[in-house]
Amino acid sequence: MTSLRKTSSPTSSKTLQRSPCVVSNVLEIIGDRWTLLLVRDLLFFNKHEYKEFLASPESIATNILADRLKKLVNEGLVGEITHPENKSRKLYYLTAKGKDLMPILVEIVRWGAAYLPETAEMRVIFERIKSNPDLLKAQILESLEQWEHQILNAH
Amino acid sequence: MTSLRKTSSPTSSKTLQRSPCVVSNVLEIIGDRWTLLLVRDLLFFNKHEYKEFLASPESIATNILADRLKKLVNEGLVGEITHPENKSRKLYYLTAKGKDLMPILVEIVRWGAAYLPETAEMRVIFERIKSNPDLLKAQILESLEQWEHQILNAH
DNA sequence: AGTATCTACTTGCAAAATGCAAGTGGATCT
DNA sequence: AGATCCACTTGCATTTTGCAAGTAGATACT
Numbered sequence: 004m005t006s007l008r009k010t011s012s013p014t015s016s017k018t019l020q021r022s023p024c025v026v027s028n029v030l031e032i033i034g035d036r037w038t039l040l041l042v043r044d045l046l047f048f049n050k051h052e053y054k055e056f057l058a059s060p061e062s063i064a065t066n067i068l069a070d071r072l073k074k075l076v077n078e079g080l081v082g083e084i085t086h087p088e089n090k091s092r093k094l095y096y097l098t099a100k101g102k103d104l105m106p107i108l109v110e111i112v113r114w115g116a117a118y119l120p121e122t123a124e125m126r127v128i129f130e131r132i133k134s135n136p137d138l139l140k141a142q143i144l145e146s147l148e149q150w151e152h153q154i155l156n157a158h
Numbered sequence: 159m160t161s162l163r164k165t166s167s168p169t170s171s172k173t174l175q176r177s178p179c180v181v182s183n184v185l186e187i188i189g190d191r192w193t194l195l196l197v198r199d200l201l202f203f204n205k206h207e208y209k210e211f212l213a214s215p216e217s218i219a220t221n222i223l224a225d226r227l228k229k230l231v232n233e234g235l236v237g238e239i240t241h242p243e244n245k246s247r248k249l250y251y252l253t254a255k256g257k258d259l260m261p262i263l264v265e266i267v268r269w270g271a272a273y274l275p276e277t278a279e280m281r282v283i284f285e286r287i288k289s290n291p292d293l294l295k296a297q298i299l300e301s302l303e304q305w306e307h308q309i310l311n312a313h
Numbered sequence: 314a315g316t317a318t319c320t321a322c323t324t325g326c327a328a329a330a331t332g333c334a335a336g337t338g339g340a341t342c343t
Numbered sequence: 344a345g346a347t348c349c350a351c352t353t354g355c356a357t358t359t360t361g362c363a364a365g366t367a368g369a370t371a372c373t
Contacts, residue, residue, distance in 0.1 A: 008280035022215050023279040025270035026198045026263065027191075036182075036189040043181045054323055060177050064361050069322055091320050091369040100273055106265040108181065114262060118255055124178040208350055224351055246340040246349050294337050 019029075031125065032078050037063055037071050042097070042104050045081070046143060047128060049150070051094045052086075066153075080104070087157065094154060102147065105140055187233050188259065192226050193216055194266075197252070197259050200236070201298060202283060204305070206249045207241075215279075235259070242312065249309060257302065260295055 022028060033039055036141045044050040044059055056068055063071075072095060075081035080101035097104075106121035109132060131139040166218040177183060188194055195216055199205040205214070211223055218226075227250060230236035235256035241247035252259075264287060271284045 012295055023277045024198070024215065025200075025267055025277055025280045025284075027195060028274050028277070029266050029270040030191045030194060034189075034191040034194060037186045039185060039189060040182060043179070054319090059180050060179065065322070066324085066362090067360070088369070089320085093321070103269055103272065106207075107262060109271060110261040110265050111184050114258055115184040117258065118285050119180060119183050122178045122180055122183070125180045129180075140241060211349095220351070221333090221353085222331070243339075244349085248350070 031079065032074075032080075033107075035071075037067055038075065039104075039108070041068075041071055041075065042080070042101065043108060045095065045097045045101070046105055046108060046147075049146070051096060051150070051154075052092060053095075075101070087154065096151065096155065097147065102144065105143065108134060109140065188262075189233075190226075192222055193230065194259075194263070196223075196226055197235070197256065198232065198263060200250065200252045201260055201263060201302075204301070205304070206251060206309075207247060208250075225271065230256070242309065251300065251306065251310065257299065260298065264291060264295065270290070 005145055033042070040059065040063070041056060044056055046058075050056055050059075053072070054067065056063065056072075057065065072081065072083075076083055076095075078100075079098055081095050082091050082098050083095050086094050112125065112128060113132055113136075116125075116132070121129075127140070131142075159200075165249060177198055188197070195214065195218070198213055203214075205211055208223065208227070211218065211227075212220065227236065229240075229249075231238055233255075234253055236250050237249050238250050241249050267280065267283060268287055271280075273286070276284075281293075283294070298307050
């Protein structure tokens, strides 16, 4: 869509309606492997820093990571602040809009659990989804809010 | 991932585990704009033919469409038969595995309804999701099964 | 104070995926 | 038999991705 080189416009979610269909418009924002993997990291794995995203097993390239973070921030799904203990670091976190992607992620995990060979890494989340998905969602939100309380409020 | 030119391997869902994470592996299959738009067409808009997919407002290119249909069939999300009334036409339909993507699609629509400017086209589905999502799901499955009964069983 | 290191990027370039326009080949219609 | 419809395929230009290397600012180390 937008070139990697071009600085994306600062005005947020200008989402020019390409299609009359919501699904299509949503996919313009998150219908890309890397974007959703970042949301996964923010949501399920408590990652908040550039280097943490880089360390994910899918090994995203640095330019793609920078690009996707910028887009996520521009779309208002993610916020950023400088690390309270180190000016050269940044912290990224999900906004309400970003957190609300959780149901989508949960359904993705559920589908994967049903149809894909099992993977150890996600086993815990599988089980929690199977036994009580609403509880899992609540607990994830709770842990995100705790982080926010510690970091954002102090900021 | 695989080149467009190369004929994708006939052995279905060989899904080589690139990542230990389910989300990542699911996204290898459906984490692409066009693929999910085809699922949308099959699920929400009762489309079953190549030309119908081409007619969607996002105007997919013919080579991409052919490629994605092939992948969907290889992954076992979609099945195909020749049109009962015309050998040169084909009918595509969702398998159980494909239909089970519905919760993901529904959550995408729900998120879009909450955060994106409203679009007339999807209004009806919005409302049905809001008032009774499980009923909607049941009704969609029912209508797909009716189609299957008409077409597939007769085949 | 000066140098190394860490951190979040940017840049250049090759390879892959996408989009577009124009075929192709088989089935059907007239 | 010729035209038309249909599901693709092909060639090529453009865009996006992936990789490796660089850069600039902040911190840590001596």
